[in-house]
Amino acid sequence: MRTVSRFVRFLKNRVRIGVQETGVASCRQVRDKKMGTVVEQTPYQCDRCGATNIVAASVIYQQGTHTYSTRFNSGTSQTFSAEAAEPPRPRGYLRPVLLWGPAIVIFSAWTIAGFSSILEHPTTTALHVESPVIFLFLGISSFAGMVFGLRKIARYNREVYPHLRWNWEHTYICRRCGRFRLIHS
Ligand SMILES: [Zn+2]
Numbered sequence: 766m767r768t769v770s771r772f773v774r775f776l777k778n779r780v781r782i783g784v785q786e787t788g789v790a791s792c793r794q795v796r797d798k799k800m801g802t803v804v805e806q807t808p809y810q811c812d813r814c815g816a817t818n819i820v821a822a823s824v825i826y827q828q829g830t831h832t833y834s835t836r837f838n839s840g841t842s843q844t845f846s847a848e849a850a851e852p853p854r855p856r857g858y859l860r861p862v863l864l865w866g867p868a869i870v871i872f873s874a875w876t877i878a879g880f881s882s883i884l885e886h887p888t889t890t891a892l893h894v895e896s897p898v899i900f901l902f903l904g905i906s907s908f909a910g911m912v913f914g915l916r917k918i919a920r921y922n923r924e925v926y927p928h929l930r931w932n933w934e935h936t937y938i939c940r941r942c943g944r945f946r947l948i949h950s
Contacts, residue, residue, distance in 0.1 A: 809948070814944070822850040823934065861910075862915075864910075869907045873904045932947060
């Protein structure tokens, strides 16, 4: 009976030592804290649904975009998610040329025709000197409009597009809920 109670006391002491052993306790605490921070800081996790199944936008785009060619036609097919994950593209310079080009050509032609008509038949021509001057002014304005448009596109491609591209390269998409997320690493 006495030996049993001594044994029990021995066990109690051991338990107390185990609990009070600061090394073990602090060690466990550190481990818990570390695990906690790992869970919080993992960037490759959806911040809406918590799923870790998130994939780079470029991967989704590549996986969902297929080029095909049959005997009759060819092209690309895209899944809905690939369409959403489409990379930004630099702007083309064709639009301002198509928009202003015809006006420049027409006004230049009228300017030349007007001035040559006045120079060739200074007395009999129905045209006044003002008319070709107005055409010249309109031609120059159209040219200025085209240059302005081209410069605007150049500025976009130089300053805005690289940022959009960088963002796209660092965008990740959750496969579970579809949330887009920017990860700066
Ligand atoms: Zn999600």
